[in-house]
Amino acid sequence: MNNKAEKQRRGIVQISEVANALIDPVLAKRAGINTMLLGSWDEIAGSQFAECTRPERIAWPRRAAEMAGEGGGYQPGVLTIACEGARALFLSxxxxxxxxxxxxxxxxxxxNQVRIVQKPVSAGPPRRAKPRPLTGEAARHLDDLVVGIEGEALKAALMRLGTAVIGRRR
Structure with a gap:
């Protein structure tokens, strides 16, 4: 049995799968987009526009053939992109x-078309300041906790986590 089927059998589901399953239908109905497009926007827009743009909606054209109940061919939509200030000119x-x-x-x-609207684009959650390095007893305690860790990358990640957690308590 493959790993995915085994996890489903046990009832283990990633939180992102549950969230996407709940959010995607709402986004599709209201904006015509999905969480995959939003999550990949930085790669799609490129470094030049990733911070100052955000996809807002895709407007799919309604066809007279659909309204009459006849089958019809697919037609591409219009993507509305929010862009900050003067960057809209470069985006155009x-x-x-x-x-x-x-x-x-x-x-x-x-x-087949992009519509650009100028408006502020939130940069996401505010970045937190880096925790101050631990000193004294707290630093020695954290060093003792990670002594048996062999992988340097894992050890460094645990040190950062420990610094943030222990530093917050002080």
């Missing part, structure tokens, strides 16, 4: 490349 010059990247992400020509 890169529309063709952005459309290619988005269509590459979807694997088919999902978007």
């Amino acid at each position: 010059h890169q529309q063709g490349e952005i459309i290619q990247r988005i269509n590459g992400f979807f694997g088919f020509p999902a978007i």
